[in-house]
Amino acid sequence: MDSPIYTPASPRRDIQGLRALAVLAVIGAHAAGWPAGGVLGVDVFFVISGFLITGMLLREAKETGRVSLVGFYARRARRLLPAALVVLIAVAVAGWFMFNRIRGTQTLWDAAWAAAFASNWNFAAQGTDYFADTGAVSPVQHFWSLSVEEQFYLGWPLLLLIALALVGRRRLAVVVGVASAVIVAASFGWALVQSDSQATVAYFSTLTRAWELGAGALVAALVPVLRRIPRVIGAVAQWLGAAGIVASLLLIDPTSGGFPAPWAAGPVAATALVLAGGVAGDARQRHLFPLTNPVAVFLGDASYSLYLWHFPVVVFAETLLPASEFRLWIVLGASLVLGLASYLIVEQPLRYAPFLGGMPRPEARAAEPEPEPAPVPVVVATTTRPAGWAPGTRYFPGSTRPTVAPARVEPAALAAPVAAVTTAPAPAPESAPAPAPRGDATAAWRERFAAQMFLATAGLVAVALAGALWATASGHGPKFGLPELAPVASAPQVSGDPTADLQAELAAAAAADAWPDLNPSLDRVMAASSGANPAHDCFSPGATTACGWGSSDAPVHIWLVGDSTAMAYAPAFRRIADDSAGGIRVSAMGMYGCRFTDVLVENDDPQVMAGCQERKAAVRAAILADKPDLVVMSNAFTLGRAADGTDLSADALIAAQRREAASYDMGGRMLHLAPPPQGVSLAACYAPTSSPKACDSAVDGTWRTMEALSEKAAAEKGDHALSSLPFTCVDGVCPPFAGTLPTKYDQTHLTVEFAEHIAPALRQALDAAGLLKPR
Numbered sequence: 001m002d003s004p005i006y007t008p009a010s011p012r013r014d015i016q017g018l019r020a021l022a023v024l025a026v027i028g029a030h031a032a033g034w035p036a037g038g039v040l041g042v043d044v045f046f047v048i049s050g051f052l053i054t055g056m057l058l059r060e061a062k063e064t065g066r067v068s069l070v071g072f073y074a075r076r077a078r079r080l081l082p083a084a085l086v087v088l089i090a091v092a093v094a095g096w097f098m099f100n101r102i103r104g105t106q107t108l109w110d111a112a113w114a115a116a117f118a119s120n121w122n123f124a125a126q127g128t129d130y131f132a133d134t135g136a137v138s139p140v141q142h143f144w145s146l147s148v149e150e151q152f153y154l155g156w157p158l159l160l161l162i163a164l165a166l167v168g169r170r171r172l173a174v175v176v177g178v179a180s181a182v183i184v185a186a187s188f189g190w191a192l193v194q195s196d197s198q199a200t201v202a203y204f205s206t207l208t209r210a211w212e213l214g215a216g217a218l219v220a221a222l223v224p225v226l227r228r229i230p231r232v233i234g235a236v237a238q239w240l241g242a243a244g245i246v247a248s249l250l251l252i253d254p255t256s257g258g259f260p261a262p263w264a265a266g267p268v269a270a271t272a273l274v275l276a277g278g279v280a281g282d283a284r285q286r287h288l289f290p291l292t293n294p295v296a297v298f299l300g301d302a303s304y305s306l307y308l309w310h311f312p313v314v315v316f317a318e319t320l321l322p323a324s325e326f327r328l329w330i331v332l333g334a335s336l337v338l339g340l341a342s343y344l345i346v347e348q349p350l351r352y353a354p355f356l357g358g359m360p361r362p363e364a365r366a367a368e369p370e371p372e373p374a375p376v377p378v379v380v381a382t383t384t385r386p387a388g389w390a391p392g393t394r395y396f397p398g399s400t401r402p403t404v405a406p407a408r409v410e411p412a413a414l415a416a417p418v419a420a421v422t423t424a425p426a427p428a429p430e431s432a433p434a435p436a437p438r439g440d441a442t443a444a445w446r447e448r449f450a451a452q453m454f455l456a457t458a459g460l461v462a463v464a465l466a467g468a469l470w471a472t473a474s475g476h477g478p479k480f481g482l483p484e485l486a487p488v489a490s491a492p493q494v495s496g497d498p499t500a501d502l503q504a505e506l507a508a509a510a511a512a513d514a515w516p517d518l519n520p521s522l523d524r525v526m527a528a529s530s531g532a533n534p535a536h537d538c539f540s541p542g543a544t545t546a547c548g549w550g551s552s553d554a555p556v557h558i559w560l561v562g563d564s565t566a567m568a569y570a571p572a573f574r575r576i577a578d579d580s581a582g583g584i585r586v587s588a589m590g591m592y593g594c595r596f597t598d599v600l601v602e603n604d605d606p607q608v609m610a611g612c613q614e615r616k617a618a619v620r621a622a623i624l625a626d627k628p629d630l631v632v633m634s635n636a637f638t639l640g641r642a643a644d645g646t647d648l649s650a651d652a653l654i655a656a657q658r659r660e661a662a663s664y665d666m667g668g669r670m671l672h673l674a675p676p677p678q679g680v681s682l683a684a685c686y687a688p689t690s691s692p693k694a695c696d697s698a699v700d701g702t703w704r705t706m707e708a709l710s711e712k713a714a715a716e717k718g719d720h721a722l723s724s725l726p727f728t729c730v731d732g733v734c735p736p737f738a739g740t741l742p743t744k745y746d747q748t749h750l751t752v753e754f755a756e757h758i759a760p761a762l763r764q765a766l767d768a769a770g771l772l773k774p775r
Contacts, residue, residue, distance in 0.1 A: 017292050023303040031331045040267045046148070051275050078353075097688070107138060139311065252267075520741075522682060522736070539588075539591055546588060547588045551585060559630070561588070562634040594616070597656035599656045600613055600643040654710055669775060720769055742754065
């Protein structure tokens with residue numbers, strides 16, 4: 001990066017050390033989960049960027065009286081774009097072939113947003129929880145921080161240019177300091193508000209991160225004052241700042257809330273202290289050896305490429321590598337190798353490439369007129385020695401010497417004091433050669449980087465081959481190529497008992513090592529999501545009427561109500577009605593995201609929060625008016641919070657569901673149908689190279705607790721409760737398919753096809769409980 005105003009030509013070594021510390025902390029947090037606050041390394045980067053960029057712009061304005069936006073943006077593009085574009089292209093291509101189609105397509109879009117310097121707003125709009133481990137993580141999610149910096153690079157120089165035009169170069173630093181202080185105060189204040197109310201948006205927002213870049217800019221504006229600080233005091237400040245950064249990385253847990261404000265203030269202030277303390281010292285900062293040693297400086301130099309590559313390696317490893325004690329070391333090794341290769345092959349060479357404007361072109365120099373050679377001074381010395389004396393000979397007063405012509409003496413050969421000097425042009429040799437050119441920029445670039453690029457490429461290939469051989473031989477490497485399809489002969493025998501046959505299909509799926517030929521495919525059901533559900537419109541926030549299936553004259557009328565898990569059961573009840581020969585009618589209405597409890601459970605969708613209570617009241621009124629023969633209620637078996645932020649336990653949620661059901665006045669004709677247990681994210685576990693076992697899930701503890709409480713409450717109140725395990729799991733394992741049908745399209749919800757498939761087993765359970773009789 002370009003040097004700021006206070007530095008000599010070389011960058012400060014302590015800043016490179018800070019970069020090394022920051023990138024190692026981030027890599028450790030993403031790859032190993034340690035240190036707890038490792039992601040705060042990004043905040044360190046923000047402060048450094050604000051400091052260096054502002055310092056560079058102030059120096060340019062001071063020395064030239066202007067700020068060249070074209071030059072600035074050209075330097076930024078050469079510095080940042082080549083390595084970033086290589087990573088984005090590599091990740092997009094790899095994701096398309098290695099991920100499932102839904103995730104591969106999303107990766108393409110995420111890469112496009114990153115290339116447009118707007119990935120932070122993309123992830124904020126998606127509602128991405130940076131710290132959640134609930135789904136398929138984008139392999140370019142870490143580009144959000146680069147987008148924040150790039151937006152700063154686009155806007156901040158324009159503000160400095162306007163300030164320069166208004167106040168001139170002498171007062172520019174003062175104006176920049178005041179502006180930086182205002183930005184820090186305003187952005188930090190907004191970050192405090194939004195970190196509490198919209199933590200996901202606050203994490204990614206440029207508006208809530210600007211104060212961190214502004215803190216670095218403020219230090220840069222104060223450089224003239226900071227130069228007066230004694231070096232000893234500056235050194236102490238740097239050690240205190242470095243200790244503060246380390247303490248922040250170890251002690252602050254961003255997942256606990258209050259982030260980026262107020263907790264990011266710790267590493268931001270500590271980084272600013274290191275930067276400010278080093279202003280008055282020399283660029284090498286020898287006293288701060290942990291940050292200025294050669295290894296730290298080199299890692300700091302390569303920190304950008306290391307940051308770019310580490311996160312895709314972590315994400316792809318989760319999909320491609322089997323879980324083992326070697327996976328972490330493979331991830332760390334691959335991140336280091338790819339990062340250093342990118343630095344040596346792409347980042348450095350293209351940053352200085354003449355064809356990108358990184359080095360002056362030789363023809364530009366040749367166009368400049370060469371200066372005339374300076375006149376050679378001819379010295380005539382005045383001396384007391386007689387004529388004919390030549391330097392280097394001994395002279396004795398009174399003696400005589402042969403007369404010789406006076407000699408012209410070059411200045412470098414003078415041995416006697418000079419009395420008078422005259423200048424005259426020296427004759428040039430008759431065949432003097434033309435002045436040598438000042439250098440070929442392309443040749444100089446090749447000389448500097450050709451060997452480096454060749455050796456780094458050769459090293460990358462060698463390490464990749466060695467790693468692939470080791471991984472293959474040891475069994476720790478990924479399985480490439482399409483997995484084999486499960487043999488058709490493995491299908492279970494049909495017994496005629498719907499529940500037993502379903503359990504046999506689930507058992508066969510849980511034991512399978514290869515995917516069968518699913519129809520519909522997982523890609524298709526994930527793409528369709530809930531949109532393929534026939535009850536989707538009756539469960540949307542804007543619904544006004546219930547869905548209905550079966551004959552209006554049917555003697556048995558069933559209502560299906562609840563949140564999205566009830567909606568996922570709707571195809572099963574539709575089939576029950578269709579297959580009943582006019583004996584059963586089903587009405588279905590609810591709202592996805594709206595639990596049917598007598599307390600309002602918090603949801604991220606403002607439409608759900610606005611309409612949930614009204615929807616429950618409308619359904620209650622319809623049931624009281626219709627007096628159906630059976631009401632089936634299904635809600636998610638996950639914990640939640642009330643609208644006022646109060647945590648709701650499993651006991652509280654089941655009790656609230658029971659109170660809501662009691663308001664329907666159904667007596668003993670109320671059925672609480674458990675949702676399927678929470679599974680793994682199909683978008684994360686399913687890939688063309690994966691095994692179906694990667695998508696198997698166990699029955700989680702929260703589900704078991706809420707199911708037990710539901711069974712107990714039903715027995716006490718005279719209601720009925722029905723477990724979903726006979727339809728979705730076998731021996732505690734919930735596979736992603738049964739027969740040739742995918743069971744879910746996400747972590748929770750049944751596919752339309754599988755819901756229809758379980759209809760006979762579901763009707764069997766309802767008949768066994770005596771619930772399909774007229775009231």
